[in-house]
Amino acid sequence: MDAFFDEGALIGVLTTQPLGGALDYRAPEGGCWQGAFVEVPLGPRKVWGVVWGPGKGDFDPSKVRSVARVLETAPMRAELRDFLEKAGEYTLTPLPAMLRLATRAPALGDAVATRRIYRRGAGRPDRETDARRRVLDVLDDMGGLALTQKELADAAGVTASVIKGLVKQGVVREEDAPRDTPYPRLDPDWGGKTLTEDQATGAEALRAGLRAGRYGTTLLKGVTGSGKTEVYLEAVAECLRQGRQALVLLPEIALTSEFLTRVEARFGARPAEWHHGVTQTERRRVWKMVAEGGAELVVGARSSLFLPFRDLGLVVVDEEHDTSYKQEDGVLYNARDMAVLRASLNDARVVLASATPSLESWANAEAGKYDRLTLTSRFGEAVLPDMRAIDMRGEDLPATRWISPTLAAAIRARLDRGEQSLLFLNRRGYAPVTLCRACGHQIGCDQCDARMVEHRFQRRLVCHQCGETKPMPEACPACAVEGKLAAVGPGVERMAEEARSAFPEARIAVLSSDLFGSARALKAEIEEIAAGAADIVIGTQLVAKGHNFPLLTLVGVIDADLGLQGSDLRAAERTFQLMRQVAGRAGRAEKRGVALLQTHQPDHPVIRAILAGDDEGFWRAEAEERRMAGVPPYGRMAGVILSSADVQQVFDLGGALARQDAPLRRIGAEVYGPAPAPVARVRGRHRVRLLVKAPKGVPLQRALAEWAGQFRLRGDLRMAIDIDPQSF
Numbered sequence: 001m002d003a004f005f006d007e008g009a010l011i012g013v014l015t016t017q018p019l020g021g022a023l024d025y026r027a028p029e030g031g032c033w034q035g036a037f038v039e040v041p042l043g044p045r046k047v048w049g050v051v052w053g054p055g056k057g058d059f060d061p062s063k064v065r066s067v068a069r070v071l072e073t074a075p076m077r078a079e080l081r082d083f084l085e086k087a088g089e090y091t092l093t094p095l096p097a098m099l100r101l102a103t104r105a106p107a108l109g110d111a112v113a114t115r116r117i118y119r120r121g122a123g124r125p126d127r128e129t130d131a132r133r134r135v136l137d138v139l140d141d142m143g144g145l146a147l148t149q150k151e152l153a154d155a156a157g158v159t160a161s162v163i164k165g166l167v168k169q170g171v172v173r174e175e176d177a178p179r180d181t182p183y184p185r186l187d188p189d190w191g192g193k194t195l196t197e198d199q200a201t202g203a204e205a206l207r208a209g210l211r212a213g214r215y216g217t218t219l220l221k222g223v224t225g226s227g228k229t230e231v232y233l234e235a236v237a238e239c240l241r242q243g244r245q246a247l248v249l250l251p252e253i254a255l256t257s258e259f260l261t262r263v264e265a266r267f268g269a270r271p272a273e274w275h276h277g278v279t280q281t282e283r284r285r286v287w288k289m290v291a292e293g294g295a296e297l298v299v300g301a302r303s304s305l306f307l308p309f310r311d312l313g314l315v316v317v318d319e320e321h322d323t324s325y326k327q328e329d330g331v332l333y334n335a336r337d338m339a340v341l342r343a344s345l346n347d348a349r350v351v352l353a354s355a356t357p358s359l360e361s362w363a364n365a366e367a368g369k370y371d372r373l374t375l376t377s378r379f380g381e382a383v384l385p386d387m388r389a390i391d392m393r394g395e396d397l398p399a400t401r402w403i404s405p406t407l408a409a410a411i412r413a414r415l416d417r418g419e420q421s422l423l424f425l426n427r428r429g430y431a432p433v434t435l436c437r438a439c440g441h442q443i444g445c446d447q448c449d450a451r452m453v454e455h456r457f458q459r460r461l462v463c464h465q466c467g468e469t470k471p472m473p474e475a476c477p478a479c480a481v482e483g484k485l486a487a488v489g490p491g492v493e494r495m496a497e498e499a500r501s502a503f504p505e506a507r508i509a510v511l512s513s514d515l516f517g518s519a520r521a522l523k524a525e526i527e528e529i530a531a532g533a534a535d536i537v538i539g540t541q542l543v544a545k546g547h548n549f550p551l552l553t554l555v556g557v558i559d560a561d562l563g564l565q566g567s568d569l570r571a572a573e574r575t576f577q578l579m580r581q582v583a584g585r586a587g588r589a590e591k592r593g594v595a596l597l598q599t600h601q602p603d604h605p606v607i608r609a610i611l612a613g614d615d616e617g618f619w620r621a622e623a624e625e626r627r628m629a630g631v632p633p634y635g636r637m638a639g640v641i642l643s644s645a646d647v648q649q650v651f652d653l654g655g656a657l658a659r660q661d662a663p664l665r666r667i668g669a670e671v672y673g674p675a676p677a678p679v680a681r682v683r684g685r686h687r688v689r690l691l692v693k694a695p696k697g698v699p700l701q702r703a704l705a706e707w708a709g710q711f712r713l714r715g716d717l718r719m720a721i722d723i724d725p726q727s728f
């Protein structure tokens with residue numbers, strides 16, 4: 001229960017300033033509720049914060065200042081405050097940083113101020129300048145939507161005066177922002193489909209869970225196209241009937257208009273959206289309506305977990321195995337795990353949906369912590385593709401070509417029938433390595449330890465770690481011999497070149513994140529391809545995620561062995577998931593698809609499990625390996641990354657951490673390292689990593705905090721602790 005503080009009472013106010021935790025203040029005139037958003041003096045400034053609880057009294061009472069005023073924003077509910085505290089404890093993140101996650105979107109100070117918005121007016125400016133043209137281009141791109149002045153200025157790279165000049169001429173229109181309005185009501189009984197028996201059983205189990213009104217997690221497993229989405233939308237419907245709010249999390253790239261249209265068809269109106277592409281104005285509306293109950297359903301990316309729901313009853317995590325749920329900078333958290341935590345504090349249900357669940361979720365279901373629902377067959381006529389290996393040891397192919405004769409014949413047959421083929425290669429650019437044939441030098445990044453990747457389309461070498469680019473040199477930087485630099489190995493651009501020469505009449509599309517200026521352009525391209533605008537699609541792992549290509553009947557995996565090398569213990573799981581997902585792109589409509597995997601190791605256990613479609617067998621074998629190694633999900637791991645421009649300094653601190661490991665030894669944990677981090681140098685900073693392995697059920701976070709707390713970070717030394725790292 002939230003407390004009420006009378007005027008003058010000592011209270012703790014949490015701000016987003018990095019000052020550890022809540023600071024003591026006195027409640028303002030009229031008092032305030034716990035959870036209220038308030039403005040407080042901090043030094044010479046005023047900042048906003050949240051009334052977190054009673055004050056600590058650790059400050060000279062005569063110097064404690066008063067809250068300046070209470071903001072109109074709806075108070076932060078106890079469940080969300082609780083969630084931020086627990087998520088902060090789990091990820092070892094200070095509370096101010098957690099609060100920033102939960103309030104990042106709307107400028108709270110602005111919430112009460114009048115805001116002006118800008119949209120395209122009529123005509124052209126009296127005088128055309130580059131700056132003016134950029135403003136109009138941005139507005140034209142928005143298709144009638146309005147932007148705030150800051151958004152417009154930032155997007156066009158101009159100052160406010162340029163915008164004002166255009167407003168004066170009527171070329172840009174200035175208006176008062178509309179008051180935030182609720183989203184249209186969703187009708188749970190609008191467009192439901194007649195479910196198959198399998199699906200109906202699943203939907204009923206999820207509805208029953210919701211009716212129980214207590215926390216619980218269900219792993220919804222089923223091959224791509226089996227109707228998982230249909231089934232979890234029934235759970236959403238039940239949640240809406242109960243008058244509670246629902247959240248559907250998707251990997252950012254799967255947030256397509258196709259998906260939103262589908263939700264609209266089911267409920268008769270569009271849900272609120274929350275992701276990178278949502279404008280500031282709209283974000284403010286979502287944030288407010290979620291808090292007030294004017295948004296019943298949010299479809300969003302991982303950060304929507306931190307929205308201030310009034311009464312969250314259901315969280316769906318679609319494609320729950322997806323690695324993009326892990327936020328890799330700032331606060332290091334996995335949205336899938338945080339969804340479970342948030343739901344448990346809200347008496348809400350969780351549905352984790354995937355064709356290829358993470359081993360963590362699979363193990364939780366095995367252990368009975370999660371309920372399990374399985375959809376076994378694809379809906380309608382669609383059947384799983386026929387999966388076969390192409391043994392590359394027996395294929396006749398020159399070293400600079402990668403489409404085997406067997407795969408080429410299969411593509412040819414699709415072209416003749418007017419069907420689509422997808423060639424999958426998880427490597428952006430033209431070639432991963434640029435080698436000097438005179439001296440053997442490989443061109444690397446000056447800032448990182450990574451090799452530069454040739455991007456022929458941009459005519460540059462690009463570092464995939466730090467984004468550094470440089471022009472392709474004429475001569476080798478090491479031996480200065482000219483004309484000897486050669487591209488080694490394939491990237492998607494090079495595959496496109498090979499496909500063009502092998503199938504000159506085919507329409508070829510390349511789907512790789514770096515070839516598109518914006519997420520919107522990429523989505524548009526995907527939609528065109530789905531409608532049949534290409535014969536051969538060449539793509540990176542972008543294409544593996546949830547897109548529906550009805551004309552696609554062949555998937556060719558160029559190098560199925562790519563993910564199997566390396567020391568990463570998760571490599572097998574990743575390869576298995578990726579290959580299954582990619583193969584699932586074929587034959588979603590009425591046509592049977594085939595997936596051909598080019599491999600040099602057709603007898604590798606992972607390749608064999610993929611070919612046999614033996615999911616359970618794969619998971620059981622993989623689980624056994626992890627159990628033997630004592631790693632997640634059968635043990636706990638944490639990564640500690642130290643970085644500095646000074647290599648000696650990072651190794652010194654790393655060494656000291658490794659030696660002074662008493663706090664860890666007390667809980668039975670072991671430290672490995674320091675070793676160069678998976679990426680050993682980024683933007684000129686050297687990085688070393690220590691890995692901590694602990695048994696389950698011990699207070700790992702507390703021990704880590706004590707261990708790391710023994711050291712002061714001086715100069716430019718940084719330490720980041722990553723609980724449950726993605727690679728180990």
Ligand code: ADP
Pocket residue numbers: 193194195196199222223224225226227228229230231379
């Ligand atoms: P998944 O989420 O498992 O990939 P979907 O829910 O997207 O599967 O279903 C695949 C396709 O089959 C979709 O186009 C969906 O509308 C359709 N579909 C699934 N179940 C039914 C059903 N019971 N009635 C009509 N169409 C269905």
Ligand code: ZN
Pocket residue numbers: 445446447448449450463464465466467468683
């Ligand atoms: Zn680099």
